[in-house]
Amino acid sequence: MTYPLIVVPFVIVTAAVTLATLRRPRFRERMASSGLLALVLVGLTLVFDNLMIAVDLFSYPDEHLSGLRLGLAPIEDFAYPLCAAFLVPALFTLLSPRPSPKDAA
Template sequence: MTYPLIVVPFVVITLIVTLATARRPRFRERMASAALTALVLVGLTLVFDNLMIAVDLFSYPQEHLSGLKLGLAPIEDFAYPLCAAFLVPSLFTLLSPRHAPKDTA
């Protein structure tokens, strides 16, 4: 069960960074957009991972998986698009200034 353990740090970091933006403006809107993005990415992952596994482009050693699958794709594969959908906008928010600089002209 190696692959589920590999995704844990990504999920934890995503949760911490996302929650760190909770007090920033437009949190609800960001989360709604991230959820929609996650839905699209998970859908694409579902289709293309299943296709790539079906045509034997790659495979996973079963002893390293949790055993849960969506089609042929192991559930662990879906953690990365979920994390990306929430982590990227959260990092952008944290790295952006809280207030726009005032125009001094």
């Protein structure tokens, strides 16, 4: 089960960075947008991973996987698009300067 263990740090970092933006403005809107983006990315991953595995562009050794699959694609492959959908906007939010109170007025 190597691949599931590789995914864990990405998920932990994504959760931590996303939660760090909790008090920033528009958190709910950002989470809704990230959720929609995650659905799109997971859909694309589902289609294209299955196609690439079906035509033998790559394969995964079974002993390194959790055993859960969506079609031919191992479930571990879906962690990366999910992390990207939430981590990138969260990092952008954290790295953007906060508006000063006088700018808000």
